[in-house]
Amino acid sequence: NAGVTQTPKFQVLKTGQSMTLQCAQDMNHNSMYWYRQDPGMGLRLIYYSASEGTTDKGEVPNGYNVSRLNKREFSLRLESAAPSQTSVYFCASNLAGGPDTQYFGPGTRLTVL
């Protein structure tokens, strides 16, 4: 089992460019999450998907879109990157949402110039 995988690991963008961060899990989990980690702040939820076919906004959704492509994959898209989106992005999943343990991917470090 690979667990939760993310691609790419590192990315540098210019302001205004777009990109998609990919996340996949092989644990047959129903729920998936995207977080961002910024210095001095806790992990903050961007979007989540409670089950295949559903997505909901988290605490900081502005500037992002998501797609739950199938049960395994949950992608995060930046349509027009801004320097404020420079961050480390983590994908996570759990079996059934709610209080279940979340399993995190290795993270994507994104810099927007």
Next chain:
Amino acid sequence: ILNVEQSPQSLHVQEGDSTNFTCSFPSSNFYALHWYRWETAKSPEALFVMTLNGDEKKKGRISATLNTKEGYSYLYIKGSQPEDSATYLCASLGLTGNQFYFGTGTSLTVIP
């Protein structure tokens, strides 16, 4: 938005010392609490899931308690070892049950 606070922000202890740190959360809006261990350059790894007032969980030398009435959880490490050096995160799930709010973590350094 739930306000989850952790203290202290950082801690340096000698090998063999026991230590503890605190996670505070809104007692009026509580469903579950998670503790995670986060090593540098890795991803957060779950330690404990806690839901009931008075819960005590233990994994090796690490244990945690939960007080939902007053809104806090303690994480204890007995006989700290250098490999315990990491950031310890807590995350609180409110009554809506759909979004965890994370604290900023306690960074623990164990000096050999």
